[in-house]
Amino acid sequence: MSIEETTVHHHAHHFASADDEFEAAKQGMWIFLVTEVLMFGGLFVAYAIFRGLYPEMFHAAHQHLAVNMGATNTVVLITSSLTMALAVSSTQKGKRDHAIIYLVLTLLAACCFLVIKYFEYTHKFHDGLLPGGLFTNTELKDPKSPLFFSLYFMMTGLHGIHVLIGMGVITWILRRTVRHEFSPGYYTPVELVGFYWHFVDLVWIYLFPLLYLVG
Template identity: 85%
Template structure:
């Protein structure tokens, strides 16, 4: 097991007084980015609030057609992946590279798992004509406005799904750099920031799941 010495040495950029300054600045930048993410998803959450406020019965009837079991499984998957991501970060900080690799791989696999479940969910929706807007052909739901609910469902879970995909990309990227031994107790900024991003993806789902699947 590697003992905390990084194979490659990280040199902080010249406009920072120290590596610590660089770390803090990067982190703050990430938080500001996450603020923009909150506002982007926020628009959709406000749209959801409006839809539910205007047509509570319609939203209620439509939400019953979502698969609670699949949503719950995905919640468990995503929370567990958040845990493994947090452990990957702390392992890197402690210089336990091999553990960090295992945790990052696990996180990546949980993300795949999430998308596979999502795939089955989406397929079922497609099959029943529960599609957004003009493509809505389901006849079980009597209210013609039901298409609006599914527009929002696909918009929200779709945007979240894209975040999961991007998350997988950046996890793979830090995994590769971890394998190369670029991170250790002295330098782990990318791992930590990818962790933030991944926890944020989890955070969005923590609200999406109850709003769409449970109390709709």
């Protein structure tokens, strides 16, 4: 790949150098991720409180989740995180072709995650395991059981939305990579999208044991 092929990125005039711009963008991303932690945090607090109040209900309700599917999705997401990390390092090394392959693999894994999630959700709908007043399942006797599924759908739903957004931004950087917009000299968007995707993985790392493996 020669320099002529690459669209040269000019840093914004209010930054002293491209390095400054990169560091500022990265720090902005970290601060954004802090707000993400706190957004999911509210749901994790709700989870902690209700699990503390109704441990038996949580235990009974979680048995209606498919551990195999949850575990498979964990493997899928971790693999996608790995391919994303490799896409970033390939871009940094100037290996554009590798970066494209890794980005496509990441997207495929994300699709796979959502397809599995779709089957899980469909099964829950069918069994009437729905949040709040929509709950119609008769096997779970505890009147508080809908609470577990409110939390389940809120937490995995918010996470699912993040997966969709992640797929959107990965597609965006894939397109820009194909158009030769990144080089070892400029890869800020790739690295920051990578952060976002790893964060999505990070949330799932906690969601999986909390929802599917209640002791």
